[in-house]
Amino acid sequence: MNSRERILARIGQALGRPGDPAPAGIEGHLQSHPRGPRPVLEGDAIARFRERAARMASDVAQANAMTDVPGVIARYLEQQRLPLRAVCWPALTRLDWRAAGIQTEARAARADDLVGITGVFAAIAETGTLMLLSGPDTPATVSLLPETHVAVVEVSRVVATMEDAWDRLRAERGAPPRAVNFVSGPSRTADIEQTVTLGAHGPYRVLIVLVGGA
Amino acid sequence: MRVGLFVTCLVDLMRPSVGFAALELLKAAGCEVVVPQAQTCCGQPGYNSGDRAAARALALKLVGEFEDCDYVVVPSGSCAGMIRVHYPTLFRDEPAALERVRRLSARTYELTDFLVSVARLDAPPGEFHGVVTFHDSCSGLRELGVQRQPRALLARMPDLTLVEMREATTCCGFGGTFAVKYDDISTRMADKKCAHIDASGADAVVACDLGCLLQIEGRLRRRGDHATMVLHVAEVLAGEEGACG
Amino acid sequence: MRLEAVQFRRKAAEALDNERLQRALEKFPSRFVDTRAAALAELGNTEQLRDAAADIRARTLRDLDAWLRRFERAAAARGATVHWAEDADEANRIVTEIARAHGVRKAVKSKSMVTEECGLNEYLERQGLEVIETDLGEYILQLAHEPPSHIVAPVVHKSKEEIAELFEEKHRKPRKDDIAELCREAREELRPHFLGADMGISGANFLIAETGSVLIVTNEGNGRLVTTLPRVHVAVSGIEKVVPTLEDATTLLRLLPRSATGQAITNYVSLLTGTRGAGESEGPEHCHIVLVDAGRSRMLGTELEPMLRCIRCGACMNHCPVYQNIGGHAYGWVYPGPMGAVLTPALAGIEQALDLPNASTFCGACSEVCPVKIPLPDLMRHWRERQTEQRLRPRRERLLLRLWAWTALRPRLYAVVARAVARLLHGLGGSDGLVHRLPGASGWTRGRDLPAPPGLTFHALYRKRRGA
Numbered sequence: 032m033n034s035r036e037r038i039l040a041r042i043g044q045a046l047g048r049p050g051d052p053a054p055a056g057i058e059g060h061l062q063s064h065p066r067g068p069r070p071v072l073e074g075d076a077i078a079r080f081r082e083r084a085a086r087m088a089s090d091v092a093q094a095n096a097m098t099d100v101p102g103v104i105a106r107y108l109e110q111q112r113l114p115l116r117a118v119c120w121p122a123l124t125r126l127d128w129r130a131a132g133i134q135t136e137a138r139a140a141r142a143d144d145l146v147g148i149t150g151v152f153a154a155i156a157e158t159g160t161l162m163l164l165s166g167p168d169t170p171a172t173v174s175l176l177p178e179t180h181v182a183v184v185e186v187s188r189v190v191a192t193m194e195d196a197w198d199r200l201r202a203e204r205g206a207p208p209r210a211v212n213f214v215s216g217p218s219r220t221a222d223i224e225q226t227v228t229l230g231a232h233g234p235y236r237v238l239i240v241l242v243g244g245a
Numbered sequence: 246m247r248v249g250l251f252v253t254c255l256v257d258l259m260r261p262s263v264g265f266a267a268l269e270l271l272k273a274a275g276c277e278v279v280v281p282q283a284q285t286c287c288g289q290p291g292y293n294s295g296d297r298a299a300a301r302a303l304a305l306k307l308v309g310e311f312e313d314c315d316y317v318v319v320p321s322g323s324c325a326g327m328i329r330v331h332y333p334t335l336f337r338d339e340p341a342a343l344e345r346v347r348r349l350s351a352r353t354y355e356l357t358d359f360l361v362s363v364a365r366l367d368a369p370p371g372e373f374h375g376v377v378t379f380h381d382s383c384s385g386l387r388e389l390g391v392q393r394q395p396r397a398l399l400a401r402m403p404d405l406t407l408v409e410m411r412e413a414t415t416c417c418g419f420g421g422t423f424a425v426k427y428d429d430i431s432t433r434m435a436d437k438k439c440a441h442i443d444a445s446g447a448d449a450v451v452a453c454d455l456g457c458l459l460q461i462e463g464r465l466r467r468r469g470d471h472a473t474m475v476l477h478v479a480e481v482l483a484g485e486e487g488a489c490g
Numbered sequence: 491m492r493l494e495a496v497q498f499r500r501k502a503a504e505a506l507d508n509e510r511l512q513r514a515l516e517k518f519p520s521r522f523v524d525t526r527a528a529a530l531a532e533l534g535n536t537e538q539l540r541d542a543a544a545d546i547r548a549r550t551l552r553d554l555d556a557w558l559r560r561f562e563r564a565a566a567a568r569g570a571t572v573h574w575a576e577d578a579d580e581a582n583r584i585v586t587e588i589a590r591a592h593g594v595r596k597a598v599k600s601k602s603m604v605t606e607e608c609g610l611n612e613y614l615e616r617q618g619l620e621v622i623e624t625d626l627g628e629y630i631l632q633l634a635h636e637p638p639s640h641i642v643a644p645v646v647h648k649s650k651e652e653i654a655e656l657f658e659e660k661h662r663k664p665r666k667d668d669i670a671e672l673c674r675e676a677r678e679e680l681r682p683h684f685l686g687a688d689m690g691i692s693g694a695n696f697l698i699a700e701t702g703s704v705l706i707v708t709n710e711g712n713g714r715l716v717t718t719l720p721r722v723h724v725a726v727s728g729i730e731k732v733v734p735t736l737e738d739a740t741t742l743l744r745l746l747p748r749s750a751t752g753q754a755i756t757n758y759v760s761l762l763t764g765t766r767g768a769g770e771s772e773g774p775e776h777c778h779i780v781l782v783d784a785g786r787s788r789m790l791g792t793e794l795e796p797m798l799r800c801i802r803c804g805a806c807m808n809h810c811p812v813y814q815n816i817g818g819h820a821y822g823w824v825y826p827g828p829m830g831a832v833l834t835p836a837l838a839g840i841e842q843a844l845d846l847p848n849a850s851t852f853c854g855a856c857s858e859v860c861p862v863k864i865p866l867p868d869l870m871r872h873w874r875e876r877q878t879e880q881r882l883r884p885r886r887e888r889l890l891l892r893l894w895a896w897t898a899l900r901p902r903l904y905a906v907v908a909r910a911v912a913r914l915l916h917g918l919g920g921s922d923g924l925v926h927r928l929p930g931a932s933g934w935t936r937g938r939d940l941p942a943p944p945g946l947t948f949h950a951l952y953r954k955r956r957g958a
């Protein structure tokens with residue numbers, strides 16, 4: 032017997048059913064994937080998302096339509112005295128960045144990129160959280176390596192809870208991609224004297240541009 | 246209503262006034278009180294030290310002594326919790342004994358819980374002039390939900406003012422044999438409790454468990470505080486503080 | 491990690507005298523207790539959630555073998571390789587072999603308690619690998635050659651001045667005194683390591699059987715870097731971390747960060763499934779998952795099974811009045827506080843940790859806050875009972891207990907003894923009514939007086955009154 036077999040045999044023995052009978056409930060539970068208790072979220076999901084995202088120290092800006100997004104981002108970068116130069120998701124190249132004065136490169140991020148622009152798969156109102164899926168056109172490093180992360184969120188992507196996001200993932204993608212990243216504000220640490228400091232290994236700031244629904 | 250009073254071994258030995266105060270309060274609430282004379286200890290020291298056999302023997306002894314009472318009332322949250330919560334687990338593999346133990350466990354109450362929830366004592370007979378702060382004893386609080394009951398009773402005393410100290414529900418560091426085995430940690434825990442009592446400005450600290458009171462008074466006095474009174478809630482409610490001896 | 495739990499008493503005494511540590515520990519009530527309470531209060535259904543969370547963990551453990559098989563199948567289908575380790579040594583060997591097979595020279599690591607159990611870093615270093623801890627707290631400890639003192643806030647025992655000194659010495663850069671500047675300096679030191687590492691080693695907060703995924707929560711983002719940049723990702727996890735579905739994990743996630751740090755959610759929650767996909771220019775090309783038993787399966791089917799529900803939030807230690815006074819190092823191994831008092835004897839051996847399950851007042855604060863409702867005092871009592879059965883308690887203690895029980899079962903004798911002791915203690919009381927020194931129980935009077943009893947027992951007085 033190898034370690035795998037020994038461990039599994041020991042577990043089966045301890046549980047009082049040696050051998051390998053797949054208990055009946057397992058496939059049923061996977062099929063139905065029941066939801067646990069969820070908090071009651073009062074009011075409008077988009078307003079809740081906005082409020083929660085701010086509480087997690089994300090900056091939130093509004094754009095009326097996708098075409099306005101580059102302008103909104105340009106203004107934010109200028110306000111923050113950041114360069115108008117960014118790495119962005121290949122999925123976002125259809126926007127007219129040049130008109131807003133932003134120089135973009137569509138690729139995965141490198142260590143020296145200062146600003147990264149991404150979309151999202153969903154945004155979760157309960158906690159003000161962004162949900163990003165990795166993929167060839169949506170590289171995960173863009174939301175991770177630069178000191179500033181800008182996320183473009185169309186209001187149609189706002190869902191109430193993480194459970195709603197999983198359902199959307201199953202419906203639209205089937206299985207999860209290599210990485211599903213939930214992002215709630217800039218990276219932070221409280222390891223030194225339990226004092227919260229923004230900007231640990233990931234971004235120092237996160238701008239969320241909400242598109243539509245204003 | 247025939248109530249069996251289990252005074253506890255600690256009260257028997259260290260502070261009989263608590264037992265008489267409890268007796269007084271139960272009578273004031275209209276109960277017929279019996280005090281079985283063969284009672285000794287609920288078995289908690291053995292149980293918490295890992296000696297299950299000793300705990301079981303003492304549990305059966307206690308059950309036998311109180312079986313004919315409608316209720317068992319205990320002026321201690323930890324001893325009441327022992328009987329109410331832990332006795333059944335001692336006999337979980339013996340259906341016959343378990344049934345018998347359960348019947349008694351279900352009728353066992355911490356004193357203030359009994360006075361508020363069952364006997365409905367409206368007017369505590371004692372008098373107390375001054376400011377008190379209340380320390381929540383761990384077992385009573387977390388095993389039996391004793392928190393509002395003693396406060397409700399104290400609130401019915403016209404000349405008594407209750408002020409809450411910080412971290413009233415944090416352990417005082419007694420913990421039975423813990424207090425002697427790990428005396429340095431235990432003393433530090435008591436120190437923090439004493440500081441909160443001190444900061445509350447109360448004339449007296451009150452609790453439902455004599456173990457906590459010995460711990461708190463022992464440390465307060467060693468710290469040089471000889472003024473703050475350290476009282477069992479029964480003593481305050483019955484007006485028995487300092488009496489008897 | 492070296493096991494030093496047998497030195498509990500000495501280390502606890504040192505901790506009580508360590509002023510820097512005491513200052514750090516003073517922050518626990520406000521930083522951990524109050525924030526947790528506030529984060530849970532806003533949910534409005536904490537008890538319902540705790541019940542659901544406990545139920546998910548308990549049910550999964552009842553079919554643990556089946557869920558692990560299901561997880562393995564799903565992970566393999568996505569290109570991950572699942573390894574099984576009986577003990578720490580085998581886990582270390584597996585990781586080393588993976589490193590060798592992929593020509594790894596440098597590994598970056600995010601926080602993982604099971605690898606602390608295994609002593610993985612030291613093992614890999616002995617094999618000639620460079621291993622860098624990247625969680626800020628763990629990085630500081632690696633520089634200082636110290637073990638963690640808390641499972642969530644590993645460096646809670648250190649002041650910023652100590653860290654400033656350490657950075658100045660190790661980084662050879664001008665001393666920084668501001669916490670934000672210290673954090674930036676660590677970030678700048680660690681970035682090149684992330685970029686240059688061949689292998690990333692992470693733990694797993696949960697393994698998702700449904701999707702074959704590893705789920706990791708972090709705040710700093712180092713967990714993301716470790717699992718994204720290097721070409722090899724190795725996740726090391728205890729076998730008990732498996733949960734069935736994404737929804738089950740979500741229920742647990744509502745409680746984990748709230749219980750740990752009072753956050754509604756951690757900054758990052760990453761669900762990692764398999765290897766780099768077709769057309770992707772990033773992400774690990776190789777993914778290995780090491781499932782470590784190391785004593786866990788032996789707990790199944792015993793009284794200790796509920797301990798396997800633990801999700802490592804640290805709430806039990808944050809709320810433990812003993813931990814709050816002595817910190818984590820006194821517990822002498824990876825897991826401090828109440829969960830350590832139960833887990834250390836289970837994983838490392840009962841005789842290796844005799845003090846741990848005894849050094850508790852059974853106040854119950856731990857089980858009151860445990861998100862998965864582990865009855866921690868009951869499980870500590872379990873160990874006390876095993877110690878008694880195996881005659882591991884000191885002879886004097888056993889003798890006293892036996893004498894006490896024997897007497898308490900004989901009411902007449904007991905009454906005589908009680909009266910004698912009451913008289914004796916009364917006599918020892920001075921003019922102030924206090925016993926200052928108690929022969930035979932000097933532990934009590936070292937730091938406390940004993941209010942002297944009035945001299946007659948309750949039962950003696952009661953008989954007198956009734957007779958009168």
